[in-house]
Amino acid sequence: MAKLARLSPEHRDNLAAYLDGELEEAAVQEIEQILAVSPVARHEVDMLSRTWDMLSALPVQKASDDFTQKTVSSMQATERTSPPVASQAVKQNVRRGGVLALWAGVLAVCAYLGFSATHQWVPNESDQLLDDYEIISNLDKLQEVGTIEFLQVLKAKNTLAEHDEHSAK
Numbered sequence: 001m002a003k004l005a006r007l008s009p010e011h012r013d014n015l016a017a018y019l020d021g022e023l024e025e026a027a028v029q030e031i032e033q034i035l036a037v038s039p040v041a042r043h044e045v046d047m048l049s050r051t052w053d054m055l056s057a058l059p060v061q062k063a064s065d066d067f068t069q070k071t072v073s074s075m076q077a078t079e080r081t082s083p084p085v086a087s088q089a090v091k092q093n094v095r096r097g098g099v100l101a102l103w104a105g106v107l108a109v110c111a112y113l114g115f116s117a118t119h120q121w122v123p124n125e126s127d128q129l130l131d132d133y134e135i136i137s138n139l140d141k142l143q144e145v146g147t148i149e150f151l152q153v154l155k156a157k158n159t160l161a162e163h164d165e166h167s168a169k
Helices: 009-013 015-020 025-037 039-057 067-081 085-121 125-131 133-137 139-145 148-156 159-168
Strands: none
Touching (some): 009 015, 009 025, 015 025, 015 039, 025 039
16 A cells, blocks of 8 residues: 555645755655655656756746846836726726626516516406405395396386385485
8 A cells, every 4th residue: 555655735845845955854754755665656756857857958048138127117017007906806896786786676677577567467366356346245135036137127116226225224
């Protein structure tokens, strides 16, 4: 199991310093102990060492003499023309808040329109009951009548109007 030991993330972070000889003695001993027992860890160190060797073989480019001056003047020009980072963050937050408020408004309008349309066009059972309240309240009397012809005869003789006046007293 020890031969499959890998370098921990902490040890892996120190590999460049280990290869350059800039690491403290205690950390060097820890890495060397792992390298002594683990071919996997030795392979990682070997690959990093080869990468450093290949980078060393590349030609070194030197910056021009006025590179520093151009870079500094470019940064100063950017600082003068661009607003501070804090104000950019505030603008971004305001924009996000505006978009959120706009969506909330659109959602509220859609909800209101949906409620209004439903309230107007979908029939309500209680409305039908209110429209038929007079018939429902006199249902017992109307069931005793029997036929519509009998009601028409009573209406023609104004008997119903007299009965309503007596029951109101």
